[in-house]
Amino acid sequence: MNSIKITPDWVRNRKNTGEKIAALTVVDYPTAKILDEAQIPLLLVGDSLGMVTLGYEDTTKVSLNDMLHHVRAVARANVKALVVADIPFGWNREAEKALYCSRKLYEAGAEAVKIEGGKEVGQIVKLLISQGIAVMGHIGLMPQFLGQPPKYRKYGIDEKEKKQIIDDALFLSRLGVFAIVLEALDEAVAAEVTRLIEVPTIGIGSGKYCDGQILVFHDLVGLFPWFRPKFVQPKLNMALLIKEAAIAYKKEVQSGL
Numbered sequence: 001m002n003s004i005k006i007t008p009d010w011v012r013n014r015k016n017t018g019e020k021i022a023a024l025t026v027v028d029y030p031t032a033k034i035l036d037e038a039q040i041p042l043l044l045v046g047d048s049l050g051m052v053t054l055g056y057e058d059t060t061k062v063s064l065n066d067m068l069h070h071v072r073a074v075a076r077a078n079v080k081a082l083v084v085a086d087i088p089f090g091w092n093r094e095a096e097k098a099l100y101c102s103r104k105l106y107e108a109g110a111e112a113v114k115i116e117g118g119k120e121v122g123q124i125v126k127l128l129i130s131q132g133i134a135v136m137g138h139i140g141l142m143p144q145f146l147g148q149p150p151k152y153r154k155y156g157i158d159e160k161e162k163k164q165i166i167d168d169a170l171f172l173s174r175l176g177v178f179a180i181v182l183e184a185l186d187e188a189v190a191a192e193v194t195r196l197i198e199v200p201t202i203g204i205g206s207g208k209y210c211d212g213q214i215l216v217f218h219d220l221v222g223l224f225p226w227f228r229p230k231f232v233q234p235k236l237n238m239a240l241l242i243k244e245a246a247i248a249y250k251k252e253v254q255s256g257l
């Protein structure tokens with residue numbers, strides 16, 4: 001499958017193939033290498049790194065420099081996967097700023113950017129695409145815009161919100177995004193969006209009917225037990241494995257071995 005470099009068009013062309021896209025977030029060089037060996041086709045340097053790597057309470061404290069630092073680390077791994085970077089808070093509501101930010105992310109090694117928002121980011125998405133930037137959409141729960149403290153909930157339950165989500169998805173896909181992340185959507189709404197739009201939907205906490213799924217890497221391996229959305233089923237308990245290794249090491253040192 002991925003002996004060739006993955007491109008935004010490769011991702012876009014998964015639509016209606018029945019071949020689901022398994023995406024993960026990544027923040028560093030070794031993990032990028034390992035996930036690439038596992039043939040994960042899409043790696044997102046997500047602003048969730050602010051929480052799982054930098055210890056902020058939410059994603060709104062993440063700076064462009066934080067993002068660039070991690071994008072560079074991931075880029076050094078020279079992966080076959082498509083490397084997508086989140087446009088961080090503060091850079092995605094003015095077209096010129098978003099373009100500047102996207103160019104910086106590209107210089108650091110990103111091959112596409114992801115932006116939170118629907119119709120309200122239309123002009124920005126248009127500008128980015130016209131300038132040769134590949135854009136991934138992100139609707140439903142948008143952690144950058146939840147307010148303080150963030151209130152995490154399911155989206156699309158009431159009719160008005162459901163309609164807005166479907167409109168936003170159609171709107172973004174017509175603008176030319178190559179995929180759209182659906183975060184914390186009601187499963188039936190995510191299924192309907194997936195049926196209606198012409199680009200792949202990548203779900204997180206949005207049920208099984210999306211064209212792909214994305215998960216925060218730290219959640220997959222149980223490396224961030226302090227904040228865990230209900231939809232996460234960790235495959236490993238890395239936090240415990242690390243603790244056990246450290247305890248074993250300490251015992252070794254103390255016993256003079």
Ligand SMILES: Nc1nc(=O)c2c([nH]1)NC[C@@H]1CN(c3ccc(C(=O)N[C@@H](CCC(=O)O)C(=O)O)cc3)CN21
Nearest residue numbers: 048051143152153154184205216219224227229230231
């Ligand atoms: N470690 C981590 N994993 C993530 O998936 C993640 C982050 N951090 N930080 C930023 C956002 C926030 N995310 C979230 C958080 C909660 C839900 C969610 O649906 N939570 C509940 C519903 C509300 C509740 O009852 O608490 C759920 O059903 O899981 C979804 C996405 C996804 N992102």
Ligand SMILES: CC(C)C(=O)C(=O)O
Nearest residue numbers: 025046047048181204
């Ligand atoms: C959860 C994914 C979609 C994300 O935006 C992130 O990790 O920042």
Ligand SMILES: [Mg+2]
Nearest residue numbers: 046047048086
């Ligand atoms: Mg994000």
